[in-house]
Amino acid sequence: MHEISLVRNIFRTLEEEFPNDMQRVRGIYLKAGLLSNVQPILMQNAFQAVLEDQPKYNKTSLHVEVLSILIQCDLCGQTSKVEQYRFVCSHCGRPSRNVIQGEELLISKVEFE
Numbered sequence: 001m002h003e004i005s006l007v008r009n010i011f012r013t014l015e016e017e018f019p020n021d022m023q024r025v026r027g028i029y030l031k032a033g034l035l036s037n038v039q040p041i042l043m044q045n046a047f048q049a050v051l052e053d054q055p056k057y058n059k060t061s062l063h064v065e066v067l068s069i070l071i072q073c074d075l076c077g078q079t080s081k082v083e084q085y086r087f088v089c090s091h092c093g094r095p096s097r098n099v100i101q102g103e104e105l106l107i108s109k110v111e112f113e
Contacts, residue, residue, distance in 0.1 A: 027111030
């Protein structure tokens with residue numbers, strides 16, 4: 001389960017960024033693209049497992065926003081949402097591999113008390 005290592009890396013990143021404020025962290029907000037190979041429910045389960053191992057963070061919650069896949073057409077320049085993993089421009093019907101959203105896994109916000 002690679003989600004546990006992802007959660008540990010998130011805490012490690014936050015510890016490096018906020019070394020004196022980690023005890024005040026109450027919410028961690030992630031943005032996870034559909035292509036990032038991250039399942040929100042598995043991230044929540046991994047988060048709970050890490051909290052059991054690291055009780056100093058037990059007042060912290062995890063919020064995961066799933067981002068849809070967006071492509072930009074190389075031919076017409078329009079942005080389209082990918083539906084059912086069909087990477088086709090919804091405006092001109094041409095296939096596109098130019099993914100502009102959907103691969104990311106980002107800490108978008110950290111909430112403090």
